[in-house]
Amino acid sequence: MPTIVRLDRHRKDFALDVTAFYRQELTKLKGVHYSPEQIRTSLAIRVLPYFQELARQGNRKVTPQNSVTRVHLVLEGEQLIGVRETTDYVMDQDGEAMGLSRHLVWLLAEPKGRGTGTLLLDDMIQNADGVDALVLSVAGKNRRAKKLYSSKGFEYCLTFKGDSNYLSPMLTFVLPITDLGRRTLLRERKSAKLSV
Numbered sequence: 001m002p003t004i005v006r007l008d009r010h011r012k013d014f015a016l017d018v019t020a021f022y023r024q025e026l027t028k029l030k031g032v033h034y035s036p037e038q039i040r041t042s043l044a045i046r047v048l049p050y051f052q053e054l055a056r057q058g059n060r061k062v063t064p065q066n067s068v069t070r071v072h073l074v075l076e077g078e079q080l081i082g083v084r085e086t087t088d089y090v091m092d093q094d095g096e097a098m099g100l101s102r103h104l105v106w107l108l109a110e111p112k113g114r115g116t117g118t119l120l121l122d123d124m125i126q127n128a129d130g131v132d133a134l135v136l137s138v139a140g141k142n143r144r145a146k147k148l149y150s151s152k153g154f155e156y157c158l159t160f161k162g163d164s165n166y167l168s169p170m171l172t173f174v175l176p177i178t179d180l181g182r183r184t185l186l187r188e189r190k191s192a193k194l195s196v
């Protein structure tokens with residue numbers, strides 16, 4: 001039975017495996033859902049010192065914008081078969097704090113179709129204490145991920161077209177957890193429609 005663990009001080013040796021896992025899995029998506037430029041940008045920060053630092057800080061990396069990044073691993077024995085990277089941030093609208101959102105940055109599983117992605121997503125939903133909404137972005141062409149997210153109750157919110165470097169527009173999906181999360185989803189959806 002696979003287990004979900006934090007990339008923390010006790011597992012700092014996994015930083016190397018995580019770096020290799022990202023490189024392997026993101027490279028597979030090059031030209032499929034993401035342009036070479038998008039993959040390059042994403043991999044440029046996910047280097048060994050990045051994950052080592054995250055582990056050293058106890059699976060907590062604070063950005064200058066005060067968002068907090070965490071990485072969770074799925075292990076089968078000692079083998080890494082899945083990674084989930086999330087960032088927590090406070091949405092701020094006109095200076096008013098609108099609640100804490102947990103943004104799913106990357107969900108990666110290998111081999112595919114064995115339930116690892118579902119396991120990571122279910123765990124994220126079950127552990128959404130203190131969070132108003134779970135948010136994720138997915139490439140419009142990524143049918144497998146979109147199907148998985150919708151089946152877990154994530155709702156379409158808006159489309160981000162990106163620039164000429166984007167291979168496909170990015171769709172934002174939201175799973176509201178609290179009333180504030182639901183209100184924020186409705187407001188974001190409305191303002192996205194108005195700006196079309």
Ligand SMILES: CC(C)(COP(=O)(O)OP(=O)(O)OC[C@H]1O[C@@H](n2cnc3c(N)ncnc32)[C@H](O)[C@@H]1OP(=O)(O)O)[C@@H](O)C(=O)NCCC(=O)NCCS
Binds near residue numbers: 112114138147
């Ligand atoms: C998206 C991803 C994380 C899903 O993980 P996974 O472990 O393969 O997913 P699961 O085995 O839990 O399956 C979840 C759903 O995915 C879909 N799926 C899984 N394998 C599939 C396959 N071979 N073909 C088509 N759909 C498939 C199904 O909808 C499945 O639901 P089901 O249980 O009703 O069949 C994984 O495919 C992946 O790493 N993809 C590359 C990276 C990526 O696209 N990440 C998401 C962007 S952030």
